[in-house]
Amino acid sequence: MSQPPAKVLRLSARGTTTRRGFLGGAALAAAALAVGCDNSVNMEAFLQHNFRELSKEELARIIARLEKEAAEKYHKQIHIGNEPPIQGVIFGYALDLSRCVGCRRCVHACVKENNQSREPEIQWIRVLEMDKEKGVDLEDANQYYNPDLVPQEGKFYMPVQCQQCRNPPCVKVCPVGATWQEKDGPVVVDYNWCIGCRYCMAACPYGARHFNWGEPSIPTADVNPVTHYLGNRPRPKGVVEKCTFCVQRTRKGLYPACVEICPVGARKFGNLADPKSEVRYVIENKRVFVLKGDLNTQPKFFYFYGV
Amino acid sequence: MRLSFRPLRLILEVGILSSCCLLLRAAPPEAPPAAASQDIQVAKPPFSEGIFPCSNCHDPKAMPPNPKRRPLEGMHADIELHHGETRWCLDCHDLMNRDKLHLVNGEKLDFTSSQYLCGQCHGDKFRDWKVGVHGKRTGSWNGQKLYYLCVNCHSPHSPHFKPLKPMPPPTPPEQIGAKKGTRP
Numbered sequence: 001m002s003q004p005p006a007k008v009l010r011l012s013a014r015g016t017t018t019r020r021g022f023l024g025g026a027a028l029a030a031a032a033l034a035v036g037c038d039n040s041v042n043m044e045a046f047l048q049h050n051f052r053e054l055s056k057e058e059l060a061r062i063i064a065r066l067e068k069e070a071a072e073k074y075h076k077q078i079h080i081g082n083e084p085p086i087q088g089v090i091f092g093y094a095l096d097l098s099r100c101v102g103c104r105r106c107v108h109a110c111v112k113e114n115n116q117s118r119e120p121e122i123q124w125i126r127v128l129e130m131d132k133e134k135g136v137d138l139e140d141a142n143q144y145y146n147p148d149l150v151p152q153e154g155k156f157y158m159p160v161q162c163q164q165c166r167n168p169p170c171v172k173v174c175p176v177g178a179t180w181q182e183k184d185g186p187v188v189v190d191y192n193w194c195i196g197c198r199y200c201m202a203a204c205p206y207g208a209r210h211f212n213w214g215e216p217s218i219p220t221a222d223v224n225p226v227t228h229y230l231g232n233r234p235r236p237k238g239v240v241e242k243c244t245f246c247v248q249r250t251r252k253g254l255y256p257a258c259v260e261i262c263p264v265g266a267r268k269f270g271n272l273a274d275p276k277s278e279v280r281y282v283i284e285n286k287r288v289f290v291l292k293g294d295l296n297t298q299p300k301f302f303y304f305y306g307v
Numbered sequence: 308m309r310l311s312f313r314p315l316r317l318i319l320e321v322g323i324l325s326s327c328c329l330l331l332r333a334a335p336p337e338a339p340p341a342a343a344s345q346d347i348q349v350a351k352p353p354f355s356e357g358i359f360p361c362s363n364c365h366d367p368k369a370m371p372p373n374p375k376r377r378p379l380e381g382m383h384a385d386i387e388l389h390h391g392e393t394r395w396c397l398d399c400h401d402l403m404n405r406d407k408l409h410l411v412n413g414e415k416l417d418f419t420s421s422q423y424l425c426g427q428c429h430g431d432k433f434r435d436w437k438v439g440v441h442g443k444r445t446g447s448w449n450g451q452k453l454y455y456l457c458v459n460c461h462s463p464h465s466p467h468f469k470p471l472k473p474m475p476p477p478t479p480p481e482q483i484g485a486k487k488g489t490r491p
Contacts, residue, residue, distance in 0.1 A: 089449075096440075104474040121478050144479050149470035253447040263471065265443030265455065277448075278439035286440065306440055 050177060051190040051229065062192075063229065070234045074223045082229045083251040085184035091245050092185070092272035093256075094282040095159060096306040099266035102127050102150040102157030106258035106267065110161075113246060113257035114232040115224050117216030124210065124243045125161040125258065132156050161258075162187065162208035162243035163291060163299035170200035170209060179240075184251070185272075185300050186244045188230035194239040201240060205292050209242045245269070272300065349454045352418045359418070361405035372402050389465040399424055399463070425457040432457075 048062060063080045070078040107125045116122040128141035132154050141158070151157065168187050171179050178193040179200055201209045215237045227233040228248035235241050246256035250269070254260075259267040270277035279302070282288065286304040293299075364370065364382075376395050379386070388394060401407045407415040408424050416424055426433030435441035436457070443460065446452040461468060 086449075101468070101471060102473060103471045104476070107477075108474050120483070123477050126477065144476045146473065146476045148472065150473045151470065250448065253449050255445060255448050260445050262443065264460070264468065265441070268439065270448050278444075281438050282440055306435065 045192065048192055050193045052177075052180070059229075066192075066229075066233065074218065074234065075220050076223050076225055078223065078225045078227060078234065080227050080229055080233045081248060083248075085182050086251060088271075088273055090185045090272040091164070091250060091300065092270060092277075092279040092283075093164070093245065093301045094268040094279045094288070095301070095303050096266040096268070097156060097158060097303050098305045098307045099264045100127075100157045100159060101264055102129055102145070102152075102155070103263060105261045105263055106159060109257045109261035110243070112222060113224055113249070114243075115218055115227065115234055116210075116241070117212060117214075117218065117235075118222070119217050120212075120214040122210045122212070122216070122241070124208070124241075125159050126207065128158045128160060129155050130158060158303070159258075160206055160208070160291065161301070163206050163297065163301040164243075164245060166298035166300060167296060169203040169205065169295075169297060173199040173203040175199065182230070182247075186247055187242065188244050188247065189240055189242060190230070191233070191235045191239045191241070196238040196240065198240060205295055205297065209240050211240050212237050266306075347454050348451065349419055349422075349456050350459050352421065352456060352458055354418075359406070361400075365405035367403065374402055386464050389467070390463065419456070421463070422457055425463075429457075 044061075044065065049058070051059075054062065059082060063082065067078055067080055070076075070080075104127055107123050107127060110116070110125050111118070111123055114124065116124060126143045128138070128143050129145040129152070130137060130141050134140055136158065145152075145155075164181075164186050166181070168181055171181060171187060175197060176193060176195055178195065179187060179189045181187050196211070198209075198211055201211060212235055216235055218234075223234075224232060226248060228244075228251070231244045231247035246254075246258075250256060255269055256267075259269045268278045268282055270279040272279060274280065282304050283302060286306060288302045288304045290297075290299045290302060365372070374397060376397075379396075388396075399408050401409040401415055404415065406418075408418060408421055409415050410424060411427055422433065422436060426436075432441050436454075442457070443455040444452045445455075457463075457466075
């Protein structure tokens with residue numbers, strides 16, 4: 001950052017400082033600092049509005065800027081899309097606890113698809129290992145298990161990611177409105193509007209939100225260039241990120257990456273508003289529960305037992 | 308005038324209702340699930356390399372079929388059959404046309420329709436597979452899907468799902484500092 005211009009310094013050299021003079025000086029100094037950055041891109045980013053208030057032209061300009069910044073950082077051309085929700089669709093998810101073997105293929109497919117930072121490490125899915133005898137007991141769950149082979153005798157595995165609540169506590173506590181629930185269901189974050197206060201992380205009962213404590217880094221070859229503004233586009237340091245049901249894929253009709261990779265077919269995804277969808281069949285015909293249902297978060301992520 | 312119509316209306320109503328009941332009773336059971344009726348796209352069966360078509364070797368003229376139940380020697384000796392107690396090759400593979408499978412009733416099947424063969428015994432799993440609950444589908448949640456066959460995940464000769472090596476766990480909190488070099 002360059003030195004503040006001399007004009008600002010002269011204001012305080014008047015001898016007596018009045019309140020009005022001080023405030024005026026401060027305002028000028030702030031403006032001069034901003035201009036003094038000598039970087040119109042930073043200024044544009046600084047004055048950028050919330051995603052939900054952007055006009056088409058503004059959004060196109062911002063996306064062009066973000067794509068340029070991402071290309072500079074990762075040495076790769078990155079496309080940032082902004083596909084809107086599909087009419088009449090509410091995304092829902094069902095996970096078969098009787099099938100999951102805890103192999104963590106989903107965790108790493110998600111990291112790859114959604115451009116999560118490799119160092120420092122961020123992972124949106126956590127697979128909990130629990131005792132069959134005790135049942136779902138979060139107090140006694142282990143996410144760091146690493147045997148040679150899974151599933152282990154007497155254990156079962158429960159992947160936990162954003163539950164895309166219909167009554168999301170994270171959205172409620174955000175002081176700036178940087179996170180919200182989209183019309184098709186997923187809770188998303190505007191990474192350029194997030195101030196990094198991490199209230200949402202404290203509010204989320206599922207540990208589903210993750211903070212970029214350091215500058216995210218991804219090897220160039222591993223960067224997924226197909227992204228969405230509200231999903232997997234590269235994030236800056238100091239913002240919160242989370243699962244969006246792979247908004248960049250699902251709004252184009254594809255299954256989320258975790259569904260595609262699951263080697264045991266434990267993950268089911270579809271439109272809750274469509275009575276013929278797989279998820280609706282599961283909800284209507286299988287033993288289903290939601291995680292921490294007593295908190296009235298009303299997840300759109302359902303656990304079930306297929307057998 | 309109005310009153311005199313009442314009995315007539317009642318008779319009519321009863322008549323309509325009872326005929327409806329009869330119709331309902333006569334109606335066929337529930338229509339088959341969507342997946343069964345659609346022309347579905349299935350994944351490629353997991354053949355060993357170069358083994359299909361089987362008729363390359365199993366030409367009935369060159370190698371007369373031998374229906375005798377016996378342990379295999381030489382070819383296919385590597386196949387360990389752990390599927391029920393009494394199964395053997397020709398319960399599923401067709402004797403006369405080795406490029407096909409066959410159902411219990413003798414109907415021949417392509418290898419790409421093997422789910423019907425498995426479904427003969429595993430009806431509950433087959434029912435769930437048809438509606439997309441058991442098994443895996445990839446592709447599009449609102450469009451064309453690729454259905455994985457039973458045999459894509461379960462080896463038909465030894466169907467129990469094989470354990471996998473898990474991918475690496477997340478870094479435990481006590482090691483994060485060490486990674487960054489701020490802690491010993």
